[in-house]
Amino acid sequence: MYEKQDYEVIGHSRPRNDAPGQVTGTVQYVCDLHLPGMLYAKPVLSTEHHARILSIDASAALALPGVHCVATSADAPDYCYGVTDHDTPCLAVNKVRYKGEMVACVAAESYALACKAASLVKVEYERLPAVFDPRDALKPGAPVIHDECQGTSYEGNLLLAGPGKTLKLRVGDVDKGFAESDVILEREFCTNPQKPLPIEPFATLAAPDDEGGLTVWSTQQCVFGIAEHVASIVQLPMSKVRMVAPAVGGGFGEKNQVGTEPVTALLAKLTNRPVKLELTTEESLMFTGTKHPMYFTYKLGAKRDGTLVALKWDCVTGCGAYSSVAKLISGKVAFWGAGPYLIPNQWSDVKIACTNKQIGSAMRGFGMGQPTFALEVLMDMLAEELGMDPLELRKKNMFRDGEHMSTGQAIRASGIGLCLDKVAEASGWGK
């Protein structure tokens, strides 16, 4: 076992390279970037949860001197972006699927002018029935949110994931496992859709260059994954799109997917000017994602001595109006729903439902937090039921090197026992 004196970096405090710039204010974020001739953008966000767009009238906005452009989906190519499923338009097409979806975007000489122009854009909606709870979204008769991608990405509001449409895991025989159990607990858990809310709101600066290309500065953390979508929106080869990520003012998961880049790039193309789109915190709250809310049903069977025998659980998660990272998050949930425990008999099913809520986002743990919360609370309940020390219950069932996880992955160096011992010692457990 190595101690910190054996290392030069681990366990030691080392100065950060960017630290002097942070305390002297020279570090540049997107909001600190300015280019000659730069226009300011202001979005028009949907005021409806689910509605057909009947008309968009931008004439009053365009009549203001200094307003260069009011982009709508009519100005964008027929292209939807997405991480696993291409279902997200850069500006709403025909209908809006959540309150806060971008319907139009103004580019003007100043931010104040852009705000004034955006307030003059008239959008006429025909309200449609909306659904907010992912469990309701999967019921027969629920309003269908994605009419276009039926059969490819969605079946009703179910986002199709994996060959079985939902994410399933089957190990051993759960019925037999429950029959052999001395204690069986059945509980339901749900987690709420938190906002990551970094202090720096989403922002993008896009500027055409002299060689027919486009440079995009973005607040997102993984800008290269966004390049192909920007290229498709402005109809340039990817080699002509340069993505730059300056300093990021916090992300917590939210800045892990496509944000305001495609629409800003579109405005830069339409105006042939550098364009900066900076959301306010309020707009960020409406436009950007939330942690995926999840609804779990857990059934856990154990022997009187605490040995876990069977686990059956299912989860319905709400991905919001568009798929984004929902399948990747849900894959993590499916993978980790049984926690770091060896349970011989398992049955699980994870369903992803589309709702008229903000797009689900990565947030602190990327799908790990929700099932961990549910299962660990259930483990505490089981310990209480068995009259057993919760720490002992976990140590009895935790991953052991040489064994296999429920997905078949070999466990070679889990370190969990060491970790639990350290936590118990540091927290004075049992004293």
Added chain:
Amino acid sequence: MKLTFFLNGREVTCDISPEMTLLTVLKELLHVNSVKRACLQGECGACTVIVDGDAMNSCLILAATVGGKHVETLESLGDSQHMHPLQKAFLDTGAFQCGFCTPGFIMSAKALLDKNPHPTEEEIRYGLSGNLCRCTGYVKPLEAVKAYVAAQSDIKVNEDAVQAVKAAAEQMGGAH
């Protein structure tokens, strides 16, 4: 309309419209780097500057009201080669993570310390209460300001000692 004010001790004049906020003038017209644009409604404190000695959210002040006044931003404190001890205290304490809220925190602390060089912990907490951080939290910035105050007090003690030594030397000199 013309607006003339003092930015970090230097007189500046710019053309503004009546509805412009001080934040708009500092970011859009003067391109001041350290001031951050975020909530635009006085919630987060990332745009905090000092106006005639008071820490203020520049997003809530109409620019027209600062005519003739002194506005200080983080640029007035020091650069990476010549840091103000308060900046050094934030650096040494590690009182930031993403850094977006840091200029606002330091300016709030500066405004407090300019008026009250020896604040209590309660007073420091109150002084920083207008600034939101989402990464590090509030313990480290609090520690940074406390460390700065403690260091300044040490220096003051040392200065007293120096004065005492000087006075003694003079007396001894007089005795010669």
